[in-house]
Amino acid sequence: MRERSPERNPQENSQCTRTHDAAIDIRRVRKSFGTGANAFVALKEVSAAIRRGEFFTLLGPSGCGKTTLLRLIAGFDQPTSGDILLDGEDISQLAPFHRPVNTVFQNYALFPHMSVAQNIGFGLKMQGKSKAEIDDRVDAMLTLVQMQALKSRRTGEISGGQQQRVALARALAPAPKLLLLDEPLSALDLKLRKEMQIELKRLQNETGITFVFVTHDQEEALTMSDRIAVMDHGSILQIGTPREIYDHPKRRFVADFIGDINFIEATAVTDGGQAGARIPGHGFVRLEDDRTLADGETMTLAIRPERVEIVPSKALDHIDGPRNEATNELTGKLVNVVYHGTDTIYHFTLADGTVMRARTQNNRGFAPRFSVGDAIGWRVDPSAISIVEDAAA
């Protein structure tokens, strides 16, 4: 039995943006497996609106619920509560074979007893299309994924990358409204994966189909997506463009999961309408985050290492005072310098022992200007500081 919450108020949830051009509208979807004390909640009230023609990525560590959400959209499982709307129509109770949605499976799930062409034509055949129509469409798909030469091969006789292309062609052949991709690149080696990333983007552009892509690879998500939903423990923590997610993470988990980042515990200062933060043992930094802060509130600041600039400390004798609004400069002690080829990472400590990292490109060759043990100064632009919520979802 499905339990449904009697009152439905989408505005309650900040992430439920009801867009008119939403291809898929996920509304307060919950999914639990098992009953009673053994029940496992895979998704807790997830809401998201995926726009038409969008490359939308569900990103998160394994067990975060991203595959569960994908399976609910595909129809392999039914939500415990909540609705899934496709073009405004509730499909959450439809069988998978009644949904105009196709899936590229993680292990490809190609039919081993059929040829490449038969695999690609399977969906059309099941839809009752005529033989001529199927043949035409299969040929077009084979061209699209550049597999014409291997059309009569069995799926066991082709390589992993080729199987990947067949799986894509098979899912695209019936021209679904939505294509679901469940970590489709995870079985490929690095070089092939990079190729297929570009290939996928090309296919999406050429077909104009909405893609929902599941991955745990943050780099893949950043390079391919129009928008990303970062998930953890059955919740969507943040939805945004790769830029928004990377530059302005709203949760500590999001900041930490994607890329490298520094966290600093600080206290809010709202004196004189100027938003800022006081870092224990140091001075004041200006913030540009639009969040309204209460004076004295403790908070966590997140700063990307590449946005931290190391400067000689001599010039900074005046800093760490009560105010340093002009420069956003603080001091630290250099503890390690790590050479990474394209760039160098400086590790330094703050007064309370917090270790920070600054990343500098070696675009003028590697010439360490500072040595371990030096007192250094560091500078960060207010726009590069994000305030992140610590609490788990």
Place this chain on the structure above:
Amino acid sequence: MSGRSQRATSRVLLIGPAFVVIVVLMVVPLALMAWISIQERDYAGGVVWGSLTPDAYVRFLFERNLDDTVSLSFDYLRIIARSFWLSAMTTAISLAIGFPTAFFMATRPRRWRGVLVFMVTLPFWTNLLVRNYSWILILRDHGTINGLLEWLGVISQPLPLLNNQFAVAVGLTYSFLPFMVLPIYTSLEKLDLSLVEAAFDLYAGRWRALRHVVLPLSLPGIVAGSALVFMPCLGSYVTPELLGGGKTLMIGNLIGMQFGSARNWPFGAALGMLLLAILLIGLAIYALRKPSGEEASA
């Protein structure tokens, strides 16, 4: 001693027992049977050794009348046809029951599957004779089924459930069903369930997913199961003897009769050879068929 001869010795020791068993228990009896089938019968039982005659094989289709003329007779052919018919029926019923059973077993959580497999093999722990006698108790005029139906008022006269082809088919299906379930279970257990999901995803409903994906992929199990049911059925002896009431003869009973009351050993041996030949031809066709399970084209 060289290592080579030592290896040869150990090879002989390893192969030896199996070789002896096969020669003593298979080749020798088969040769004996073939030899007996072309001997003249001794009316007191046994054969007149050394008297070559094709009589036993001729007898299969032709009848020797009292005035020593020979005429065509289909009596034995009818028994063979009935054996085939009953075996085919049994195989078909076993498949119809066995496939869903195997599918159910293969889709249970892993920890349950071992228990289910054990339960399928449970009947084997009881003697075949005892199991067939139980069916007599269930099927006879005042047995379990007729008794129950009469008590419920559904029927006033007992249904003729025993001593006919129906009873034999029930008994054979019951006896050989596990041989159908187990090979199909094995092939279904290996089936990747995401293939079924892929079929659903590509607009195949439940039946068409079954027909286009599950059935073709479990075909090896179905073929093996069918062979394992059909072949012992064809030569079955106990079940038609007990449940057929002597009226529903199958080849096995006919052969048994030749070595017993009919005292026609050569004919019994000839029938045995014939049965063997039929099965071997069937197996050869299966083994030599094109090794492909390709789906019929769109």
